[in-house]
Amino acid sequence: MSAAQREGDACVVCQKRWPRPRVRVGRFPNDMAALACADCAEALVPAPLATVVAFPSR
Numbered sequence: 001m002s003a004a005q006r007e008g009d010a011c012v013v014c015q016k017r018w019p020r021p022r023v024r025v026g027r028f029p030n031d032m033a034a035l036a037c038a039d040c041a042e043a044l045v046p047a048p049l050a051t052v053v054a055f056p057s058r
C-alpha cells in the first residue's frame with residue numbers, strides 16, 4: 001500500500017489517483033479513511049440493500 005493510498009489520494013484497490021477516490025470503504029488503524037473510486041467501491045460493497053433483505057428477521 002502506497003503513501004498516496006494511505007492518505008486518501010489514491011484508490012486503495014486500483015491505485016488510481018484520478019478520478020479521485022471518494023467512496024469510503026474502510027478505515028486504517030491510524031484512523032485515516034480508506035478511499036476507493038466508484039468502480040472499485042461497487043465491487044467491494046455490492047448492493048447493501050440485498051444484505052439487509054437477506055438478514056433473517058425474527
Ligand SMILES: [Zn+2]
Pocket residue numbers: 011012013014015016036037038039040041
Ligand atoms: Zn479503484
